[in-house]
Amino acid sequence: MDLIANHISHRFGDLAVLDDVSFTVGAGEVVAIVGPSGCGKSTLLSILGGLLQPTSGAPELRGTPPADSLNPLTFVFQDFALLPWASVEENVEFPLLHARLSAAQRRSQVEDALRRTGLTDFRKTYPKQLSGGMRQRVGISRALAVRPAILLMDEPLSALDSQTRELLMEDFVRLLADGDMGAVYVTHNLEEAARLADRIVVLSRRPGRIREVVMVPMTRAERGETVAREKLLALQDQIWSLIRNEAIDAEREVLDA
Amino acid sequence: MLERAGAPAKDDTTRRVRFRGAGFVPASSRFGGWIALALVIALWQAAGSAGLVNPLFLPAPLAIARAIYQLAISGALWQHLSASLLRIGVGWVLGTAAGIAVGFAIGLSRLARGVGITFISALFPIPKIALLPLLILWLGIGEEPKIATIALGVFFSTAISVYSGVDAVPRNLIRMAQSFNVPFATIVRKVIWPGALPAILAGFRITASVALLLVVSAEMIGAQYGIGAFVLQAGNLMQTDQLLAGVVILSVFGLAVGKVIGWLEVKLLHWR
Numbered sequence: 001m002d003l004i005a006n007h008i009s010h011r012f013g014d015l016a017v018l019d020d021v022s023f024t025v026g027a028g029e030v031v032a033i034v035g036p037s038g039c040g041k042s043t044l045l046s047i048l049g050g051l052l053q054p055t056s057g058a059p060e061l062r063g064t065p066p067a068d069s070l071n072p073l074t075f076v077f078q079d080f081a082l083l084p085w086a087s088v089e090e091n092v093e094f095p096l097l098h099a100r101l102s103a104a105q106r107r108s109q110v111e112d113a114l115r116r117t118g119l120t121d122f123r124k125t126y127p128k129q130l131s132g133g134m135r136q137r138v139g140i141s142r143a144l145a146v147r148p149a150i151l152l153m154d155e156p157l158s159a160l161d162s163q164t165r166e167l168l169m170e171d172f173v174r175l176l177a178d179g180d181m182g183a184v185y186v187t188h189n190l191e192e193a194a195r196l197a198d199r200i201v202v203l204s205r206r207p208g209r210i211r212e213v214v215m216v217p218m219t220r221a222e223r224g225e226t227v228a229r230e231k232l233l234a235l236q237d238q239i240w241s242l243i244r245n246e247a248i249d250a251e252r253e254v255l256d257a
Numbered sequence: 258m259l260e261r262a263g264a265p266a267k268d269d270t271t272r273r274v275r276f277r278g279a280g281f282v283p284a285s286s287r288f289g290g291w292i293a294l295a296l297v298i299a300l301w302q303a304a305g306s307a308g309l310v311n312p313l314f315l316p317a318p319l320a321i322a323r324a325i326y327q328l329a330i331s332g333a334l335w336q337h338l339s340a341s342l343l344r345i346g347v348g349w350v351l352g353t354a355a356g357i358a359v360g361f362a363i364g365l366s367r368l369a370r371g372v373g374i375t376f377i378s379a380l381f382p383i384p385k386i387a388l389l390p391l392l393i394l395w396l397g398i399g400e401e402p403k404i405a406t407i408a409l410g411v412f413f414s415t416a417i418s419v420y421s422g423v424d425a426v427p428r429n430l431i432r433m434a435q436s437f438n439v440p441f442a443t444i445v446r447k448v449i450w451p452g453a454l455p456a457i458l459a460g461f462r463i464t465a466s467v468a469l470l471l472v473v474s475a476e477m478i479g480a481q482y483g484i485g486a487f488v489l490q491a492g493n494l495m496q497t498d499q500l501l502a503g504v505v506i507l508s509v510f511g512l513a514v515g516k517v518i519g520w521l522e523v524k525l526l527h528w529r
Contacts, residue, residue: 051432071437081433085451085528094447095437126528146437 001063001072001149002026003184008047008057009207010040016207017043020057023201023210025150027063028180030220032193035203035211036243036250041186042078042154044208048184049073049152065149066180070099074148078155080139082127089114089123092142099146113145117171133164140175151183157192165192172196177220190236195223202239205246212242316498324502333487338506340482341472344400348407349468356412356464357457360419364453365445370420377416385410386474393479403475410471411464418463422456423449455529458522465514469507484510 003025010018017040025031033041046052048059050073065072082091092113096106114120117137127135136156143151156172157165169192176183176196187193193200200214216235222228298318304310305317312320328334362369363377385406392402426449434444476485484503491499 049436051436073436075433075436077429077433079429081429083430083448083451085526094434095439097447098438098440098443128528 001061001065003048003073003150003182004060004062005044005048006058006060008044008054008059010043010047010052010054018047018054019207019209021203021208021210022057023213025182025184027149028182029199030176030183030185030197032185032187032197032200033203034187034190034193034200034239034243035208036205036247037188038250038253039203039205039246040208041188041203044203045075045152045154045184045186049075051075066147069147069149070101071095071146072149074143074146074151076136076139076143076151076153076156078158080127080132080135080159082135082138082142084127087124087126088119088130088138088141091127091138092119092145095142095146109145109147113141116144116175117141131164132160133168136160136168137171140171144175148181151181151185153183153185155187156185158187158189165189169195173220173224190239191232193239194232194235196220200239202242205243205250214239313495313497316501320498321501321505324498325505328499328502334506337482337484337487337503338510340480341476341484344403344407344475344483345468345472347400348404348472349411349464351404352408352411352468353415353461353464355408356415356460357419359412360416361423361445361449363416363420364423364449373416373420377413381413381417385413385471386478389475389478398479403472403480406475407468407471410467414464414467415457415460418456418460419453422453422460425456426452455522455526458518458525461518461521462515465518466511469511469514473507 005021005023008018008021009016021044023031033044035041043052047054050059061072083094086094089110093106093110096109099106101109111120114123117140119134119137119141122130122134127138130138136159139156157168160168173196175181183196185193185196194216197216200216201210202212202214203209204211214235216223218228218231223232301310301315302318305312305315305320310317316324325334328337359369359373363373364370388409389402389406392405396402396405430448430452431444434448439447472483473485473488476483477489480486484507488500488503488507491497491503
């Protein structure tokens with residue numbers, strides 16, 4: 001199943017946020033979206049996932065999702081969006097409660113998702129008892145439980161400290177390597193984009209337009225090796241040179257809000 | 258851009274950094290309050306026993322305790338208390354049920370919000386006890402007008418705390434649920450209800466005291482039995498020990514309700 005951004009533009013009142021953005025995420029492909037602050041990255045993701053109606057254009061799906069997928073487009077949120085009154089297990093089970101599944105089937109999907117994120121021993125704990133990194137693991141576990149075709153990840157690591165970020169990034173590499181799950185990965189962190197994406201869509205400052213699409217010419221497995229370091233750094237530099245001046249302008253802009 | 262300041266003058270003397278983070282963290286001690294209360298009661302009793310206070314105006318604690326004991330063994334305590342409890346119980350449950358329903362409607366529907374908030378803003382400031390004479394005209398002189406007064410008082414506070422609670426449920430949780438195609442009814446039951454529960458329980462504390470206030474006022478206006486009626490009667494007969502016995506019973510009742518709500522909060526909001 002492919003996810004297509006078809007000439008998407010969006011305005012918040014007078015403020016143009018996105019301008020004619022089009023690209024396709026193929027099955028199993030990871031596309032990162034980067035750009036200066038306020039360029040509409042997160043807005044674009046909300047539109048792609050059907051949480052926000054664009055002013056013009058539309059998100060589209062092509063082909064059929066995998067048969068066992070309960071929610072083909074599944075979000076992983078920056079702030080985790082966990083139910084604080086529910087245990088880890090109940091949070092992971094939450095999106096399955098209304099699905100047509102037998103109790104046994106539901107149990108097994110929850111178990112499987114907990115196991116894949118290393119949360120089996122934490123099933124009875126509550127979000128407030130967990131560190132930020134573990135909370136995001138719960139968010140990822142909940143997403144995996146519905147067997148998504150494409151993960152929509154909205155700066156999933158930006159609320160975490162740099163060490164936790166490193167650990168979770170390794171988890172993402174493993175997660176996206178095994179199988180045919182694709183992802184749209186919104187980030188302002190170029191290292192994350194270079195480590196995880198097959199393609200990097202670089203947006204201009206607001207209103208966000210596609211400035212360039214950069215291919216990452218390595219498999220995700222290769223990028224972990226020492227020799228790949230330099231190539232990835234060069235790639236990050238290349239993207240940074242594309243957005244640096246606009247990032248400066250974006251930062252100095254005063255909003256009439 | 259951040260610029261570096263000019264080079265500082267060199268100074269090798271060392272000084273300890275002054276601690277300035279003290280205060281603003283009052284720790285509550287477990288027994289301090291009770292000890293203070295016991296001391297005040299002991300002082301009061303001593304003043305009474307020494308004849309420093311006229312018992313007609315302020316009877317000593319022991320006299321009040323004796324009055325409560327006599328009320329209890331004569332059965333009068335239960336007669337008055339049960340009458341008040343029944344009115345509070347029925348009135349509070351009716352008002353709370355209606356308040357929760359209307360509060361949720363206002364929190365969830367645009368139409369209900371437009372209409373509901375206008376009506377509530379207009380009617381909430383009316384002291385509900387002022388409606389008792391009207392309610393007596395409508396409902397007769399039985400229990401109904403007293404219960405209706407309590408229900409009305411409880412209803413408005415509950416509706417307001419419920420819709421504020423619904424409004425305060427984090428939007429990101431609702432978006433999350435929508436992103437998993439969770440149906441409306443499940444979002445209400447599994448996201449909005451638990452999210453609004455802290456505000457709803459906080460509202461219960463307020464409505465419990467509103468109900469207590471209204472039951473006493475209503476009973477003072479027209480009732481044979483009930484703690485309010487009893488306190489008024491005792492005052493008319495200058496039986497100040499009886500009067501204060503009634504006041505103490507009201508205070509204990511208020512404390513007990515507070516404890517129950519506190520227990521509910523611990524049980525239901527353990528996740529906080």
